[in-house]
Amino acid sequence: MKTIKLTSLAVAPLVLAGVAVAGPIAGATAASATPSDCLVGRPDSNTGYAICLKGTGQVRAKITCEDGINGHRYINHGPWVNVNQRSYAACGAAQRVTVVLVDYELR
CATH class of the missing domain: 1.20.5 (Single alpha-helices involved in coiled-coils or other helix-helix interfaces)
Structure with a gap:
């Protein structure tokens, strides 16, 4: 026992x-809680941004760029930022490359 x-x-x-x-x-x-109420924008033909207004965590801009001469597409990312901050990404040579899609990623 x-x-x-x-x-x-x-x-x-x-x-x-x-x-x-x-x-x-x-x-x-x-x-x-993941970020929510997220918005994207394109302030000019060469730059995109993402921002989330609610939740916690981080967001980053994800833009698809297209070379106007050879048609090549590639993706650029902005830095990871907290909620209520903007993450910006640019394509590169503004006279040659333009943003064709602005999106975002969460973590």
Whole structure:
């Protein structure tokens, strides 16, 4: 009988420690919210931006650029920024390359 009680008492701190560790992890996940109410814009033919107005996390602009001479398309990204900040990306040589699509990515 004593052996069973000692075994139970030896396991109890591990169980309690596991609950204590799992609690904050679950709380952090439940409290996280992705950015929302996101907008994109194109202030000129060579630049695009993205901004999210609500939530938490980060957003970055993702623009598709097209070379006006050879038709080649490529993607440029702006920096990751927090909610309520604008992430800008540009295509490069404004006289040759233009933005054909403005989008965004979240994290």
